[in-house]
Amino acid sequence: MKKLVLLSLIFMFLLTSGTVSADVVEFEFWHAMSGANGEILEELVEQFNEENDSIEITPIFQGHYRDLFEKLSGAAQANQLPTLTQIYPNRLTAYIMNDFVEDLTPYIFDEEIGFTTEEWEDIPEFFRNDGIWNDNHYSLPFNKGGYLMFYNKDMFEKHGLEVPGNWDELKEKAKKLTNDDIKGIAFNQSVGIDSSFWVEQAGGELIDEENDKIKFNEKEGVKAYEFLTGLINDGYAMIAEEDGYMSGPFVREEVAIGFSSTSHLPYIKEAAEEYNVNWDTAVLPKGERKAALFSGTDIAMYNTSTEEQKAAAWEFIKYWFREDVTVDWGTNSGYLPLTYSAADSPDFVEYLEDNPAKGNAMKQFPYGYQDPKVLNGYSIHSNMQQALEEIVKENRDVQEALDDARDRARQELDEAMRAFGQ
Amino acid sequence: MIKRFLIYLIIISGAIITLLPFIWMLTTALKTSGEVYLMPPRFLPADPQWQNFLIIQEQVPIIRYLFNSTIVALSVTIGTLITSILAAFAFTYIKFWGRDILFVIFLSTMMVPGEILMIPNFVTLAQLNWLNRYQALIVPWLIGVFAIFLLKQQFLSIPIELYESAKIDGCKDFMFLWKILVPLSKPALVSIALLKIIYNWNAFLWPLLVTNTPEMRTLPVGLASFMTEAGSNYELLMAYSTIIILPIIIVYIVAQKEIIKGVSSNQGIKG
Numbered sequence: 114m115k116k117l118v119l120l121s122l123i124f125m126f127l128l129t130s131g132t133v134s135a136d137v138v139e140f141e142f143w144h145a146m147s148g149a150n151g152e153i154l155e156e157l158v159e160q161f162n163e164e165n166d167s168i169e170i171t172p173i174f175q176g177h178y179r180d181l182f183e184k185l186s187g188a189a190q191a192n193q194l195p196t197l198t199q200i201y202p203n204r205l206t207a208y209i210m211n212d213f214v215e216d217l218t219p220y221i222f223d224e225e226i227g228f229t230t231e232e233w234e235d236i237p238e239f240f241r242n243d244g245i246w247n248d249n250h251y252s253l254p255f256n257k258g259g260y261l262m263f264y265n266k267d268m269f270e271k272h273g274l275e276v277p278g279n280w281d282e283l284k285e286k287a288k289k290l291t292n293d294d295i296k297g298i299a300f301n302q303s304v305g306i307d308s309s310f311w312v313e314q315a316g317g318e319l320i321d322e323e324n325d326k327i328k329f330n331e332k333e334g335v336k337a338y339e340f341l342t343g344l345i346n347d348g349y350a351m352i353a354e355e356d357g358y359m360s361g362p363f364v365r366e367e368v369a370i371g372f373s374s375t376s377h378l379p380y381i382k383e384a385a386e387e388y389n390v391n392w393d394t395a396v397l398p399k400g401e402r403k404a405a406l407f408s409g410t411d412i413a414m415y416n417t418s419t420e421e422q423k424a425a426a427w428e429f430i431k432y433w434f435r436e437d438v439t440v441d442w443g444t445n446s447g448y449l450p451l452t453y454s455a456a457d458s459p460d461f462v463e464y465l466e467d468n469p470a471k472g473n474a475m476k477q478f479p480y481g482y483q484d485p486k487v488l489n490g491y492s493i494h495s496n497m498q499q500a501l502e503e504i505v506k507e508n509r510d511v512q513e514a515l516d517d518a519r520d521r522a523r524q525e526l527d528e529a530m531r532a533f534g535q
Numbered sequence: 536m537i538k539r540f541l542i543y544l545i546i547i548s549g550a551i552i553t554l555l556p557f558i559w560m561l562t563t564a565l566k567t568s569g570e571v572y573l574m575p576p577r578f579l580p581a582d583p584q585w586q587n588f589l590i591i592q593e594q595v596p597i598i599r600y601l602f603n604s605t606i607v608a609l610s611v612t613i614g615t616l617i618t619s620i621l622a623a624f625a626f627t628y629i630k631f632w633g634r635d636i637l638f639v640i641f642l643s644t645m646m647v648p649g650e651i652l653m654i655p656n657f658v659t660l661a662q663l664n665w666l667n668r669y670q671a672l673i674v675p676w677l678i679g680v681f682a683i684f685l686l687k688q689q690f691l692s693i694p695i696e697l698y699e700s701a702k703i704d705g706c707k708d709f710m711f712l713w714k715i716l717v718p719l720s721k722p723a724l725v726s727i728a729l730l731k732i733i734y735n736w737n738a739f740l741w742p743l744l745v746t747n748t749p750e751m752r753t754l755p756v757g758l759a760s761f762m763t764e765a766g767s768n769y770e771l772l773m774a775y776s777t778i779i780i781l782p783i784i785i786v787y788i789v790a791q792k793e794i795i796k797g798v799s800s801n802q803g804i805k806g
Contacts (some may be wrong), residue, residue, distance in 0.1 A: 141747070147760040148594075149769070176743045176759045184744050187654045191661030299704045376763075380568075387569025441557065447763075 129464065138425040140196035140296070140418060145181040146446070147174060149379060153445035154347075161432050170197070177344060178410070189213055194415040196422045199255055201410050202243050202483070203490030208319045208415070209246050210488070210533055215414040218249045219299040220427045228431065234451040236434060243483045244411055252411035253430060256448040258376035259407045259474035260310055260483065262398065268295070268369040276395045280314070283370075283398045287349040290369040298350035299368040302357035304341065305498030307340040307372075307406065310485055311337035319493055320485045327522055328495060329513035337400070338511045342504045348445065352505070354494030364388045371395075374408060375474045376447040394470040396477055405477035408484065409448060440464075449474055489529030496522040556778075564588070564774035571769045588776040594771070595757040596749050597778065604753040605782075607672045612731040614677040616724060620720060622678075623686035624712050628698060638687075645680050657744055671745035672753070676735060682727040687724040690716060725793035729786070735781055754779045 146154045151174055158172045171193070175181040180203050187192045194213065208214050221227050233241075236254065244252035264276060268290055272376065277283040287297025301307060309329075311321050317333025322327065328334065344350035351368065354357045359371035364384040373381070383394050397405050414426050432438055436455050443450030444464045449471055455461055456475045465472040485493065500518035503509040563571060565583040591597065625631075626638050654677055667673040676718040701711045712777065717724070746752045758779070761772040787794070 146763075148763055150763065151760070173747050176756070177762065180740065180743055180759065183653075183740070187657040187744060188661075189652060191658040193661050193666065236644070336566050356769075361574070364569070364572055367574075384569045384572050388568060388572075 117444060120294050127129055137167055137169050139171065140391070140422040140426060141290040142170050142197040142426075142429070143175045143181060143185070143195045144172055144199045145178050146173060146199075147177075150212065150256070150446040150448070152267075153442060156445075157433075157438055157441060158429075160438075161429055163517035165425075165428065168427075168428065170260045170429060193419065193446045194417045195414060196418040196426045197414055199410040200413050201251065201490070202252060202486035203251055205411065206246065206486055206488045206490075207252055207415055207533070208413075211463075213415055213417065214251045215252065215416040215418075215423055216249045216251060217244070217414065217427075217430070220430075221250055226424075226427065226431075228434075232434065237451075237453065237481060239407070239478075239481050243486060244413075244488075245337075249294075252413040253434075254451050255407040255410050255412040255433065256376075256446065257407050257451065258374040258444075258448050259477055260307065260372060260374050260397060261394045261403055261470060261474055262396070263363060263365070263371040263373060263381065263392060263394050265366060266370045266393050268366070277370075277398045280327075282402045284340075284344060284349065287344060287370065288347075291349045293467070294367070296329045296349065296368045298344060298372070299359035300341075300345075300350060300352050300361045301359050301373055302353050302372075303498065304352060304372075305501030306494040307374075307408075308337065308341065308497055308501065310397060311341055311400070313482060314397070314402060315340070316401040319497075320487060322485055322487055325487075327493065327519050327526075329493070330512070330519040333514055334511050338501065338504065338515060340400075342501065342511065345505050360384060360512050363392070364390050366390060375449060375471055378470055380445050394473045396473050403477075403480040405481050406484065407449075407477075407481045427475045440482075443471065444468075453478070461496075487526060488533070489526055492525035493522045494530075496525070510524045545665055549793050559775045560776055560780075563770055567771045568768060568770055581716065584770065587770050588778070591761070591771050591775045591778070595760050595775075597754075597757065597775075599750060600752060600757050601746055601778075601782075603672075603751065604755075607742075607753060608671065608732050608735045609778065610669075610673045611676045611735045614673065615682055615731050616728060618678050618683040619686050619727065620712065620717060620724075622683045622750050623690055624708070624716065626683065626687050627690040628708070639703045641680050642684060645684075653744065660745060667747045667751050669751070672751075675741075676731075679731065682731070685723055685727060686720065689720045691758045693719055720794050722796040725790055725796075729790060729794060732786060733783060736779070 142158065144151075144154060145333060155172050158170050159397075162169055175184050178201070181199065185194065185198060185200070185204075188297075189211070191210065200208075205214060215485055221233065240254040240257065241250070243254070244250045262276075269276065269286075272289050274283075274286050274289060277286045281296075290297040302483065312319060312334045315333040315337040317328060317331055317337065319329045319334075322330055341350075345352065345493075351362070353362060355361045358377060358380070359368070359373055360377065360381045362368045363371045363381065365388065381392075397403075399435055412430055414423060414430070416423070418426070434451055436452065436458055437460075439450040439452055439455045440458055440461045442448065443455060450456055450458075450461060456478075458471075487493075496518040497515075499521075500509075500514040503514045536778065559578075562579055562697070564587055566577075566580040567582070567584055570577060571582060626634065660666055660671045660675070663670075665674070697715065698711060701715065706714075737755055739758070742753040743756050743759070746756070756776060758772065759776060761768050
């Protein structure tokens with residue numbers, strides 16, 4: 114017992130007695146990247162630290178998104194927020210309302226330390242705009258993945274089929290590819306949560322954020338849901354069970370087509386290699402219009418840090434968009450480079466020769482969009498998921514299920530606003 | 536004979552069903568990443584991948600985590616035993632004003648879900664400047680209301696005459712506690728210790744909340760490294776889980792006898 118106490122005391126002493134040099138600005142960057150994504154993130158931060166003698170960023174893995182967000186909320190109350198964090202825009206809204214977030218606009222457009230117009234416009238607009246609240250930029254894109262269509266090349270060849278370009282073709286091909294052993298399409302279990310791109314493709318949207326009106330139950334949403342659930346009910350498509358991703362059935366060649374995000378690529382690639390599956394990706398088929406969902410978090414800065422820390426953190430944010438850095442990130446992680454010029458850079462083009470999937474995702478930049486960032490925005494998705502499950506499993510009427518989901522989502526959004534006293 | 540055979544059959548099949556998830560974990564830990572996806576699932580790996588255990592070691596500082604987990608679990612367990620023995624003694628033998636009300640208040644705190652206390656506790660620790668230190672991992676868990684309750688019940692089962700006669704013989708409270716009560720309550724103490732060890736060994740969210748560096752984190756926090764929002768490396772996850780669970784199984788095997796006594800027997804002295 115004595116030894117134990119002594120030992121813990123020694124350790125406490127060792128851990129609290131680090132030396133701090135006065136002219137180095139130190140701060141923390143909280144993230145939720147593990148595995149290969151975490152490795153390359155830490156490497157890039159390390160590289161930044163080496164290039165900047167006066168700045169020392171400590172990247173801290175805080176578990177998964179949910180753990181990270183929980184920790185942020187505790188940290189906010191304890192006045193322990195880090196200088197930089199990864200965060201979903203719909204989560205950042207609460208911190209902006211509480212005035213915890215640094216407005217990046219003055220940094221971005223500063224003549225000396227900001228982006229040049231060329232650099233700024235090199236970042237796809239829909240990425241930039243997602244960080245705007247009240248006309249100010251509070252966050253910038255950090256790790257972004259895009260939804261894609263994965264398909265089994267051998268199965269398509271066997272049936273002499275071309276890759277489907279629109280909904281009608283998708284349905285027709287799924288039908289041809291379906292037989293006793295194989296289904297045409299597999300969706301991730303979270304299809305109801307990821308289903309905004311189907312609604313967008315049908316010409317609709319989830320919510321009109323300016324007028325605060327939920328819209329996913331309008332006729333476009335109904336059309337999208339009828340299409341999705343129709344595919345499932347007709348037996349041409351299935352929802353992945355097991356671990357919830359389409360990768361299992363896809364690599365076992367139980368399905369010919371799957372929809373998932375690029376962030377899922379490393380897993381599909383590894384498993385497909387082992388099973389000798391001949392596969393490829395393609396852009397999402399279009400409905401009434403083209404629309405591609407990009408998901409992932411932004412980077413934001415908290416205003417609870419010192420001016421020096423904020424200035425240093427801004428340097429890191431800018432560094433993140435430097436061509437070589439974003440290409441490194443795009444080639445070594447499950448995510449995409451964040452600028453148009455990075456997409457055209459020789460290094461990335463070379464990478465695409467062996468890994469064409471990410472190129473397809475980036476082809477969708479011109480019609481890319483991101484999910485709404487309203488306070489408690491996740492309730493929109495969770496209720497859409499519930500509606501989809503009700504339609505498929507309980508055979509509910511599409512319109513009715515979506516109307517109910519709208520009511521529930523409305524209630525949850527209002528509750529969140531009330532919690533803020535608004 | 537047939538009856539006996541039937542009993543054995545039920546027990547053995549029960550044991551197999553209970554063990555199956557553990558065996559599944561072990562076999563999955565040795566599979567390749569593709570084998571995990573096989574359908575119908577293959578029970579035994581075709582070519583056991585022992586290197587999975589080496590890979591996880593490269594990805595997380597497992598030795599350091601193991602060290603921290605051990606320090607935390609041991610300190611919390613020993614600390615809780617000390618506080619609960621003293622508290623249970625006070626609640627049972629010492630008469631003081633408001634004792635029963637205090638005990639009811641104690642018990643009612645068990646109704647408060649831990650999640651609700653998470654953030655206030657975090658804020659308190661932050662103000663004490665304890666974040667990222669062993670204190671944060673240990674101190675908040677040193678009082679176990681359930682442990683106090685359990686021990687109080689155990690102490691109550693020991694006849695009060697024993698206390699009174701000890702007093703007459705000139706035995707002080709503290710001596711009575713250590714020389715008589717504690718040895719008599721060994722099974723209950725072992726049960727409390729085990730529950731504490733298991734709970735703290737497996738705790739995930741709290742260590743993640745209060746620590747910021749790999750040097751201070753515990754084993755379960757490392758689990759998160761093998762799961763991402765896009766999918767999990769199941770074989771590595773299972774290899775890691777095996778390593779986490781092994782020490783607990785060893786503790787269980789060592790303390791098995793006492794646990795069975797603790798839950799099953801009519802301990803104590805009949806009055």
